[in-house]
Amino acid sequence: MNKKNIFLGIGVFSVLLLALNGWIFSKDKSAFARVQNVHLAPAKVMDIKRTVMAKGVVVPAENEAFYVQDRLGYVKVMEVKAGDEVTPGTVLFTYENPELEEEVRSLEQKKEETAVKETYYKDLQTKLQAQADALGTDKKEETKKNQLEKEQAKAKMESELAAARNSSIDEQLTKLAEEKENLSIKSNTQGVVKSVNQGASEGSMPIVEIVSKDDVQIKGNLTEEDSLIVEAGENVVILSPAMEDKQWKGTVSQFQDAKKGNEGSAFPFTVKMDQANNLKIGQHLQLKLKPVIREKAVVIPMSSLIKSKGKPFVYTVQEGYLKKWAVRTGLAYGKWIEIKAGIRPEDKVVSDPTSYLTENTEVNVPTKKAKDSKKDAPH
Template sequence: MKSFTGWVVLGLAFSLTIFTVSCGSESQSKNVSDKDSTAAIPVEVAKASNGDISAYYSSTATLEAQDEAMVVSKVRGIVKKLHVEEGDFVDTNEILAELEDEQLELEAQRAKATMDRLLNELNRKEELFNKNLISAQEFENAKYEYEAQKSEYELAQLKIKNSKIRAPISGVISDRLIKAGNMINTDQEVFEITDFDPILAILKVPEHEMSKIKKGQQALIQVDAIKNKTFEGQVLRVSPVVDPQTGTFEVTVSVKDETKQLKPGMFGRVQIVYDTRQNALTIPKNAVISEDGINSVYVIKNNLAYRKNIRTGYANGNNIEIIEGLAPSDTVVTIGQSSLQDSAMVEIISL
């Protein structure tokens, strides 16, 4: 009986030992697995690459037309006919409107009749003068009267010509200030013409940027009114004078717009390209960590993230130039840096 009881106790002890070892092994395995899964931090990465990168001077400006003309009437009269409306494109010397010219025609005919009479009188007196039958003074007076009347006739002809109001420049009718039937006076404003080619952006640039901005440099322009479109242009003029009150100088950018979408008065954002570096090493800007004036990135090697200090150069768009600290083959963390420490284990979820 004792022997049987002993064997039972021994069996129970052996089973308990096996159960304890099994539970311990399972718990240890679970802890290792949990440790491995929490140690790898998910990150997104990108490779450093070579390419061209430019430096920009950025500013804002309200777009302006290069040429604008306020058309005025050169004679007084009633508007008989309009040939153009707002938004129409016109060429130089194209007829915009016509005034009633019947009275002007009559005045011109009367002036011509008087001129013809005085011409005959002049010819007759010239014959008499050549025969010494009249004085030189009388002949000269006849000549002056004829010349004065000839000018009157030419002026009447000019008034008839000016009764047709013409465009002084090519462009678009941006404002019509008269209607058919209106009585208008001499020098009254009747149309406004705007030349949209090219459109100008005039910038006020701080004087310390003067050494960077040169005539002919490329410029990129975006306007709030036209989304997701960039227009190209170039620096047309650079003023050599600095305004002492503002400490700025004037830069005029000419914008090409073959689509005619840009209009004077639009608010634009202008970037002037003042330098371009070719085959520069670049990475996404969101990979750079800036702390206390020091720039750094996390570089991935063997699934570990190592923090490295870098020196940056030009930045534009989504990229930034790396002058020192990285090689073209390096892979850097772009998203997830805030959770990293030096030598942290990572799991790459996007490249």
């Protein structure tokens, strides 16, 4: 009896399992029969105009830092202190270089020795010439005269060698004098001594730092996209959040190498002031660069754009199936993105693709009501 109940239970369970599988299969089949709805948006043509904005900070127009150079010797005399005003040519500090001094003394001694030799041999030439002139014309004195001429020629050669050595020593002394002059470090900037660190060593902090007193400039950063647009020489309107009623004019003067940060690369640039100002070093500002204008740009909704491994693409629908199109993007403009290549005007793209969509998937494009289509039109 128990065995019959067991077999009966197994049979009932099997029937229920088959029924459940059939129900799931029917549901799945109906699910497969359904296709996902997607909405399309046409690529449009419009004029893009936007202003590049950046943040900046006021810095000295000139900032000159001097570091210790061990090859020049050791710092003997500090000629300035923090707060001193300097001009180009002001001596800031002076090195002492014992090896250079010793080399100068050695050359000066050699110069004296060669000068004595040169004088000696010149006098010897004169003496020998006088002896030769005093001789007669007989054969015996003619032989002695020839010997004196040989000695005179040798004396002349020694005199000329001494003169050449003296000339060479003079050139070396001139060069050492220039090196000695370079031991006095001078300012190239008109400004104020910001700091003096007499105990600084090579490779550490500056021994002297100078900043311009009144003249200032502005340092700012651009995004990678804006760095491709902004060029040196362009006009800048400078705004201060602290002084809303004031603005100044400037010019983009130069760019520096990109710096990597947590949010991508930043592209530093400098703005030169074009007019008198009362800006203070360290003051934060807003920089408004000239508008960027792109006439008749092809744009699509920003939401249509998908990126895979850093490369942008969009989906289109062809004969009821999704197709993937690679594109090349340009300027962002509100909820629109410029397409430089890959899409033509009036081409339609999936406006809000989901992560579940894949190429060659069958989709349905419902008819869009006229009033809805006006919502996405650019202004």
